[in-house]
Amino acid sequence: xxxLDHVRKVYRTRFGDNxxxxxxxxxxxxxxxxxxxxxxxxxKSTMVRLISGAERPTAGRIExxxxxxxxxxxxxxxxxxxxxxxNVRFISRIYDQDFARNLAFVEDFSELGAxxxxxxxxxxxxxxxxxxxxxxxxxxxxxxLIDEIGAVGDARFHDRCxxxxxGKRGDRAMVLISHDAGYVRDHCNxxxxxxxxxxxxYDDFDIAYDAFREQIGLVARPMVDxxxxxxxxxxxxxSQHRAHQDDRFRMLVQEGDWQRDARAWTEAExxxxxxxxxxxxxxxxxxxxxxxxxxxxxxxxxxxxYRTACALGEPLGDVYEHLAFVMRRQDVEPxxxxxxxxxxxxxxxxxxxxxDIGALARLLWQDGVLDDGEMVERLRRDTSCxxxxxxxxxxxxxxxxxxxxLEAARTRGMAQxxxxxxxxGEVTADAHDVEWARAVCAMALPDLSPAExxxxxxxxxxxxxxxxxxxxxxxxxxxxxxxxxxxxxxxPDAEP
Amino acid sequence: xAKAVSTDPSLRESLRVQIRILGALLxxxxxxxxxxxxxxxLWLFVEPMMFTLGVTALWTATKSVHGxxxxxxxxxxxxxxxxxxxxxxPGRCIGALWSNLSLxxxxxxxxxxxxxxxxxxxxxxxxxxxxTLSVLFICxxxxxxxxxVLEVAGGWLIIAWFGAALAITLGALSHESExxxxxxxxxxxxxxxxxxxxxxxxxxxxxxxxxxxxxxMVHGTEIVREGYFGSKVHAHYDLGYVLPFCLVLTFVxxxxxxxxxxxxxxx
Numbered sequence: 114x115x116x117l118d119h120v121r122k123v124y125r126t127r128f129g130d131n132x133x134x135x136x137x138x139x140x141x142x143x144x145x146x147x148x149x150x151x152x153x154x155x156x157k158s159t160m161v162r163l164i165s166g167a168e169r170p171t172a173g174r175i176e177x178x179x180x181x182x183x184x185x186x187x188x189x190x191x192x193x194x195x196x197x198x199x200n201v202r203f204i205s206r207i208y209d210q211d212f213a214r215n216l217a218f219v220e221d222f223s224e225l226g227a228x229x230x231x232x233x234x235x236x237x238x239x240x241x242x243x244x245x246x247x248x249x250x251x252x253x254x255x256x257x258l259i260d261e262i263g264a265v266g267d268a269r270f271h272d273r274c275x276x277x278x279x280g281k282r283g284d285r286a287m288v289l290i291s292h293d294a295g296y297v298r299d300h301c302n303x304x305x306x307x308x309x310x311x312x313x314x315y316d317d318f319d320i321a322y323d324a325f326r327e328q329i330g331l332v333a334r335p336m337v338d339x340x341x342x343x344x345x346x347x348x349x350x351x352s353q354h355r356a357h358q359d360d361r362f363r364m365l366v367q368e369g370d371w372q373r374d375a376r377a378w379t380e381a382e383x384x385x386x387x388x389x390x391x392x393x394x395x396x397x398x399x400x401x402x403x404x405x406x407x408x409x410x411x412x413x414x415x416x417x418x419y420r421t422a423c424a425l426g427e428p429l430g431d432v433y434e435h436l437a438f439v440m441r442r443q444d445v446e447p448x449x450x451x452x453x454x455x456x457x458x459x460x461x462x463x464x465x466x467x468x469d470i471g472a473l474a475r476l477l478w479q480d481g482v483l484d485d486g487e488m489v490e491r492l493r494r495d496t497s498c499x500x501x502x503x504x505x506x507x508x509x510x511x512x513x514x515x516x517x518x519l520e521a522a523r524t525r526g527m528a529q530x531x532x533x534x535x536x537x538g539e540v541t542a543d544a545h546d547v548e549w550a551r552a553v554c555a556m557a558l559p560d561l562s563p564a565e566x567x568x569x570x571x572x573x574x575x576x577x578x579x580x581x582x583x584x585x586x587x588x589x590x591x592x593x594x595x596x597x598x599x600x601x602x603x604x605p606d607a608e609p
Numbered sequence: 610x611a612k613a614v615s616t617d618p619s620l621r622e623s624l625r626v627q628i629r630i631l632g633a634l635l636x637x638x639x640x641x642x643x644x645x646x647x648x649x650x651l652w653l654f655v656e657p658m659m660f661t662l663g664v665t666a667l668w669t670a671t672k673s674v675h676g677x678x679x680x681x682x683x684x685x686x687x688x689x690x691x692x693x694x695x696x697x698x699p700g701r702c703i704g705a706l707w708s709n710l711s712l713x714x715x716x717x718x719x720x721x722x723x724x725x726x727x728x729x730x731x732x733x734x735x736x737x738x739x740x741t742l743s744v745l746f747i748c749x750x751x752x753x754x755x756x757x758v759l760e761v762a763g764g765w766l767i768i769a770w771f772g773a774a775l776a777i778t779l780g781a782l783s784h785e786s787e788x789x790x791x792x793x794x795x796x797x798x799x800x801x802x803x804x805x806x807x808x809x810x811x812x813x814x815x816x817x818x819x820x821x822x823x824x825x826m827v828h829g830t831e832i833v834r835e836g837y838f839g840s841k842v843h844a845h846y847d848l849g850y851v852l853p854f855c856l857v858l859t860f861v862x863x864x865x866x867x868x869x870x871x872x873x874x875x876x
Contacts, residue, residue, distance in 0.1 A: 167713040183714035206633035
């Protein structure tokens with residue numbers, strides 16, 4: 114049995130004490146597999162290190178009456194200068210085990226072959242993970258600590274790890290932490306949520322997960338650093354990675370995955386769409402969104418999402434087959450409307466996706482919601498952000514939405530100062546408004562400094578005259594088609 | 610198969626585990642430090658031998674003044690070997706924990722084990738180097754055999770004890786503050802000329818003798834020289850000072866290690 118009794122862990126830092134664990138108590142018996150959920154930095158790994166004995170608690174007691182492993186798949190347990198064989202020999206000596214038998218097992222499980230005789234520092238991360246896991250399995254601990262095992266390796270390796278751990282060693286005690294809540298659900302029989310230093314125990318995954326979900330929702334939006342991404346190209350590049358660092362995004366796409374696996378297409382589509390509102394330029398989940406829309410029979414929507422994914426950089430080869438399928442189901446020959454892949458260059462030249470058209474629609478038509486048919490029509494026809502914008506300017510909805518601006522501009526020119534009269538009172542804006550403002554600024558004025566960009570975003574967030582403000586700030590200046598469309602609209606012989 | 614944790618192991622059992630762990634750490638240390646290339650672990654004592662030989666050659670060439678009629682080779686060998694012994698031990702222990710943090714995940718390995726393994730290695734290297742060179746010089750005829758081998762060994766062990774206690778203290782402190790590493794290098798060079806390796810205490814003025822004998826390694830070096838040259842030198846040392854000094858320093862070393870072990874955070 115392992116017993117934690119009011120365990121407290123405090124790290125001294127330059128900016129004061131950081132209380133990571135604040136009175137954590139639980140018992141863990143043989144056969145119990147405890148899955149720990151918690152946000153990034155909640156202290157899950159610290160707790161595992163304390164249980165392993167590598168680190169000592171600031172206060173409280175940890176009793177172990179069974180042997181406890183080191184955190185599994187932890188590559189740091191090796192000496193990188195030594196060969197794989199030497200590492201096996203060292204671990205065998207430390208734990209008083211039969212070296213020859215262990216080496217045979219590691220050779221068999223890790224499938225590293227001759228590499229075992231090379232220094233570990235020459236291994237790839239996948240090879241390290243295989244060696245680490247194999248070495249972890251040679252000691253028959255009573256309790257295994259598993260910290261993010263799913264992070265490396267291919268599917269077959271995962272299956273073999275799961276078989277070794279949960280199959281052959283299913284009778285042992287385990288503490289498992291993972292970003293993948295599904296992994297925790299599938300392999301644990303007790304659950305816990307670590308939040309603000311406190312650990313709450315649950316017997317039921319769904320209850321634990323609901324609490325986790327609520328907690329993530331309650332916490333304010335994490336600090337996402339937009340400072341380095343003031344233009345659309347940069348936003349696309351950073352979104353792929355940043356999205357996965359955001360607990361809310363991860364949770365939404367995970368739930369989407371679960372719903373997809375349960376073939377609940379509508380639910381899955383909703384979750385993916387929600388996730389993509391948070392990070393509209395995250396291409397791989399546009400593909401997922403398209404897949405579930407396709408399964409659900411929304412072929413136009415699926416096509417729009419596939420095209421968006423490609424516009425944001427998803428390799429065409431990976432989605433072409435699916436795209437061709439949904440186009441044929443709409444009775445359209447795939448070759449009639451070729452897909453345009455992502456390319457760098459000035460923003461107006463970049464290939465538009467759904468988020469761009471949505472943002473422009475809100476700016477130009479004051480209505481960000483397009484139906485699937487119209488969206489896919491735009492994506493098929495318009496090769497660049499510039500072309501989309503020109504087409505949308507020619508649409509009567511623009512003149513309807515900006516009638517007074519058009520009239521004023523015909524007399525005074527475009528660069529009138531719309532924000533001359535200060536806005537009164539607080540502007541009510543939610544996170545979506547801010548995101549929209551960012552997206553629009555990243556298109557209209559991509560070369561601003563981070564500070565200028567922020568000032569502009571603040572100014573047009575929730576601003577009903579955002580359009581006028583942007584043009585006054587010389588937005589969309591280098592967009593030839595859009596500028597031509599504007600000139601045409603403003604010319605005296607245009608219809609009032 | 611690993612046994613369940615025994616809550617109350619016998620002393621014999623604990624000792625067995627301790628020896629096994631130190632053995633494993635030693636092999637690991639030798640392999641990481643010297644590898645399997647060229648002469649491999651022979652570097653352990655070839656390196657200090659090269660040092661001593663070089664210094665001996667230099668001192669012979671410059672006919673260093675050392676205030677006695679001892680042959681310069683004998684003087685350099687005993688002096689510089691002693692320096693290597695007490696100076697390399699802290700050098701190896703400072704920062705040792707940082708590079709071995711991952712070992713803390715194995716519960717049988719304690720912070721002290723890491724230091725002890727390195728000290729055994731360092732002691733072995735310096736001792737083999739000293740013994741080999743002695744035998745070599747004696748065979749060639751550059752050196753007379755020591756008059757009292759046991760006394761040489763005794764003095765040598767006192768230096769080693771002091772070096773080890775100092776090394777563990779500095780090693781443990783260096784985990785908490787990098788200042789230790791920065792200060793040790795100049796300090797070790799400054800203490801070197803004062804450590805008794807480059808002079809005989811007897812040759813110093815009376816006033817200086819009194820102060821120089823506060824430095825613990827001077828005593829050990831003097832004992833080594835007395836063992837080697839016996840009647841030819843008049844050695845100054847005080848076991849009543851150097852032994853309690855080492856004892857207290859050892860206590861400090863163990864307390865510091867315990868303190869650091871309670872604060873160590875593995876990666």
